[in-house]
Amino acid sequence: MTSMIKVSGAAVVDSLENPSLLLVARRSAPPKFAGMWEFPGGKVEEGESFEEALHRELGEELGIRVRLGEEIPAPDDAGWPLNERAVMRVWFAEVLDGEPRALEDHDELRWVRLDDIDAALGLPWIPADFPIVHALLGQVSAAA
Structure with a gap:
C-alpha cells in the first residue's frame, strides 16, 4: 500500500x-x-510538518514569508481529498514579508474580494480546491 501524498x-x-x-x-x-x-x-517533504512545508513552499512559489492562522477544517482528519492518492490541509495565512510574485508553477496571482462570492466561486478552480473555497467563504462569513 502506497502512503498518501500530503500537500499543504x-x-x-x-x-x-x-x-x-x-x-x-x-x-x-x-x-x-x-x-x-x-x-x-x-x-510535504520527508521529515517536514505541514506547516514547515507551507512556509517553504510559499517562499519558493511566491517569494513571501507568512504568519499562519487557523486551519480550514477538512471533512476528514487527514485533510481535503485531492485525488485517490493525495490529501491537502489548508491554513489561513497573512503576508509578513515580501510582495507575492508568481515565481514557480503559476503565471498569474490575483486578489479576490471575499465579500464578492460570485467572483470567488466564478473562477475556474482546480476541482479538488472548489470545496475548500466554499468552506473558506463559509468560515469568513460566519466570523464577520
Missing part, C-alpha cells in the same frame, strides 16, 4: 483578524490544470 496549502488573506481579500494563483502546469486557480502550496 495556504489561503493567503490580507488580514488574519479581518480578512477581506484572498490571494489566488493560476496554474501554469501541468496541462491538465494549466489556467485553473488554486491555493498556493505544495507537497
Whole structure:
C-alpha cells in the first residue's frame, strides 16, 4: 500500500483578524490544470510538518514569508481529498514579508474580494480546491 501524498496549502488573506481579500494563483502546469486557480502550496517533504512545508513552499512559489492562522477544517482528519492518492490541509495565512510574485508553477496571482462570492466561486478552480473555497467563504462569513 502506497502512503498518501500530503500537500499543504495556504489561503493567503490580507488580514488574519479581518480578512477581506484572498490571494489566488493560476496554474501554469501541468496541462491538465494549466489556467485553473488554486491555493498556493505544495507537497510535504520527508521529515517536514505541514506547516514547515507551507512556509517553504510559499517562499519558493511566491517569494513571501507568512504568519499562519487557523486551519480550514477538512471533512476528514487527514485533510481535503485531492485525488485517490493525495490529501491537502489548508491554513489561513497573512503576508509578513515580501510582495507575492508568481515565481514557480503559476503565471498569474490575483486578489479576490471575499465579500464578492460570485467572483470567488466564478473562477475556474482546480476541482479538488472548489470545496475548500466554499468552506473558506463559509468560515469568513460566519466570523464577520
